[in-house]
Amino acid sequence: MLRNVPVYRGLEVQDRERLIDDVSDAYTRAAAAIRAREAAETEDDSIGPTSLEPVEIPEFDELIGIDESVYRQINAALATGKQHLMLYGPPGTGKTTLAQLVSGVLHGAYAMITGSADWTSQDVIGGYQPIGEGNVRFIPGVLLQKFDRPLIIDELNRCDIDKVIGPLFTVLSGQKTTLPYRTDVSEKNSPAFVILPKPKPGTAEHEFAPKPGWRIIATINSIDKAALYQMSFALARRFGWIYVGIPRDLQYFLLAIMRKSELIGDESEPDDDIPLTRIWRAVNAVRVIGPAPILDMLKTVHAIEPGINFLRAPNAEEATAYLDGFYMYILPMLDGILSKGAHTIAAEVQSALALDEKGEESRTLNYRLVDLAV
Amino acid sequence: MLSEYDLELRQCGSKKKTLHDCKPTNETTGFWDSPTDASNKPLRWLLHLELVKDRVIARVPNEHGARRIAFANTAQGTSGGVTTRIVPAIQLREEKFVFYETWEWLLLYCFLPALPAGSSGQLFDKFDETSGSLTYMGKEQQYIAASLITLQDDDNEFSDPDLPRAIKYSEATEAIAKLIHIAPADTAPVGKDTE
Structure with a gap:
């Protein structure tokens, strides 16, 4: 709405506080408007409820032999705000199916990748790739392409965990991380891409921010204990660890x-x-x-x-x-x-x-x- | 406040303390001596003030680059607020201005999302005081709030033998606020409206 510019007297404490309040209010309202627009776009994509909503994971009929403690622990992890889950246990206990079903309940859609020793950070996070005519550009990896839904990393221990998701350490710790890739390779002053740790309304071109539904649900086969312990404590404690064992009887x-x-x-x-x-x-x-x-x-x-x-x-x-x-x-x-x-x-x-x-x-x-x- | 949104404030011209530190000015035109050069990266936004029939009015100089109100380093893509320093050129008579730096105002524009990443000296151009529009990187740029911040006592006066009477800072503020219209995209701060 067209109006005259509002005036604030910079030498008066009350007016300075009023300025801060009003500007803060403008950001809050603008952020809410952006969130509402993004939510509307998400609905258009038929994506299910976001994982921030309180959701109770039911016992799945499809999975016979999963101990009730598994569901109890998953629900406890979600209720206490643990964003990322690690399902570990012997092979063949239904970890992958469980991850898919949990993701389905939480969000209705998910991305899934299976760990490989050949993986690099470029596959998961992204990196420069040739785009023809001698040019290169940053191409986001699977995680950043699907930053709006749960990412299931099946058999995480098969890849070099530190190498592949190392750039995410900072993000998982609640801080933003700057990637060593610029938006414009030819312009040395162009901004580097950053990954933000939490949703942000109206991200800039160089920013990747997760949507509320994003979380990592990884599975690890506990047979390979050596690989299991390759994960640093710092990363391990970002996950809620759920043991999916064999049936008791x-x-x-x-x-x-x-x-x-x-x-x-x-x-x-x-x-x-x-x-x-x-x-x-x-x-x-x-x-x-x-x-x-x-x-x-x-x-x-x-x-x-x-x-x-x-x-x-x-x-x-x-x-x-x-x-x-x-x-x-x-x-x-x-x-x-x-x-x-x-x-x-x-x-x-x-x-x-x-x-x-x-x-x-x-x-x-x-x-x-x-x-x-x- | 801005850090909550991973944004930063850019303060145009903040490193140059006085007008003299910026670029030479012209007291005949009430503008930069070399408009093309100075408005390439405008360190101040110069506005004309004139006492007409006992009323102070403000206007944008009819000079090349007068609507380039600021520039900022927006290369990082995190710019969520930009301030520009307004300095008045007070018209004493025909082709006679005085740049009165004792009086300054800050004009603040707020953006969310952040301004698209530009250059280290990206211009805010084509400001239209009647519609509140301005351009950035060649396109009309929306903003969520704009504010005029005074930096002097309301009762502070400017006087000159060529003027029929002294002008108060508050009168100048009111004239500038009447001149500048704003059209925020999503919301606007509720400040003291002068109309």
């Missing part, structure tokens, strides 16, 4: 899955551990693995022997099907176990499948397990 979990898949009847309740439970328990005694590879093994056995009764010891053909599933999905998870552990697993699998101790299949099983051992 393996037999109960497997029977529930089998009933749900109609592989066994509702009334079936064996007194002793079924073969699959024994195998899983033996493997866990050496190296803990989650349900996913076990379920893959289960499906494989059923595909080979559709009429199999999973509740009793297998016959020779069925034992071969078990071994096929074991070799396909369990064995690859056991690389690097100790020799003693390999023998222990071999003996228990042999017993659970009622294999002939001196038979060809027992020798092969033993050989293949020991071959993986160190």
